[in-house]
Amino acid sequence: MEFKKFFLKANNELEGDSPMQRSRRITCPKCQKKLMVSKVRKNYFVCPECGNYFGVRSRRRALMLCDKRSFVELFADLESRNILGFPEYEDKLNAAMKKSREKEGVVCGEGTIGGIRVCIFAMDANFMMGSMGAVVGEKITRLFEYASEESLPVIGVTVSGGARMQEGMISLMQMSKVSAAVKRHSDKGNLYIVLLTNPTTGGVDASFAMQGDITLAEPGARVGFAGPRVIEKTLNQVLPGNFQRAERVLECGFIDEVVPREKQREVLQQILKVHSKKLLNA
Template sequence: MELKSLFLKANNELENTGNRPRSRRITCKKCGKQVSVARIRKNNFVCPECGHYFPVRARRRILMLTDKRSFVEMDRDMESKNVLNFPGYDEKLSAAREKSRENEGVICGEATIGGSRVCIFAMDGNFMMGSMGAVVGEKITRLFEYATEQHLPVIGVTVSGGARMQEGMISLMQMSKISAAVKRHDEQGNLYIVLLTNPTTGGVDASFAMLGDITLSEPHARVGFAGPRVIEKTLNQKLPEGFQKAERVLECGFIDAIVPRQEQRDYIDRVLKLHGY
């Protein structure tokens, strides 16, 4: 082994996943065409044939947004417990850890973007649909508290089905806890940028996902509180075309800009520079 290879290894597992573009092909759910995994990865996990956005894991998302080898993770070992003895929750947690290869539904840490120090969190839809439980709330709250102490901006990437029902009121409490941490961060003059991805719903949408100084979104992401089927049954009427899609939410003024995935890193870098970071 060459000595230099020891120094090329990252000090975290973000770049050391061992995953390389494979030759296999998958079928795009939108256009139905067979596309190689290598082409999809090269195109930031966007279908090169029709522009369909494939889901992205939290660690990959952070890798796509931050400078190479700059990410240092915080609170990695925190795990949820079945404090309410909810039936089947232990099994669901075990299955979620195996599926996502993560301990929880959010990854938090510090990195640089274009040389600017930032705190960043990314939710992982593979862990119980990015649902927000006590550990998710605690990790994000700690990140904001650290960012407040260090006077750093926070970049948040959201994907979630909402509060985690297996934790009951404990899960709902995270909405106010994180929101309070966001407010303290804001009162010190710090910047908070949110990137909404598909879907961002429920208690996450009703709290910290909508508290950013600048709110960005991926194209066609679903953004809202209750699901469209629930709303249709409640109102007993059909919803309009594009309901809860990012483009419609932008028209209503809840999103500042819709940014294609290939442009997100440069866009956030420019925003940070404009704000003096």
């Protein structure tokens, strides 16, 4: 098994640790206010003016959730190729790698939260909208298998537009492949916590994103299978404004709690401590 030490990459306008990068200003897409990058980062990548949630890179998620310098990346050498010879897929993969500075749409690894060992995977919307291809499925499956061997809990941070059409049926097969690994992990009495972020849709929502023992979500995250435009055209009626939003999905019983970003690490630590005590008393 290949391990790679975790280093945060400066790969978007909110990343980077130099004084010049931190002093830059960006525009909030919701309220249109000019914001200091340093203030947005200090506020957990949430607009201090209107509360809009900025997207967070997969590696930054690891930094935010895990104890400092505890994260070690796994399976970093895996990357997609054009298995089916789909036209222009190589170009799309290269563009996604350049945009995200990642080899794939998910980062997997092991770290600690509150001193408790965990496995964690975080999907990245900057890599083809976090779409699920063969390598995404393989990396997450391997992570669950590793967690099963080590008797570790898994924390999954999901963001996805669904299956990757350029890989056809191979992409769709990842739904059952990962689901089987989740089941084996569960059968051994291990914990799986999911954190749904905006958006979590398609085949990811229809499989491992909704199979956690405990399901959390960020405020305002869109959670569902098909998009609202497709559903509106199918039903020929206008949907309510909160349709598929985390708060509404919580009301319907599919989510256990909507957790603000600044509270997520604390909530995860509490859940892990309770679970660890149960295991010790079993």
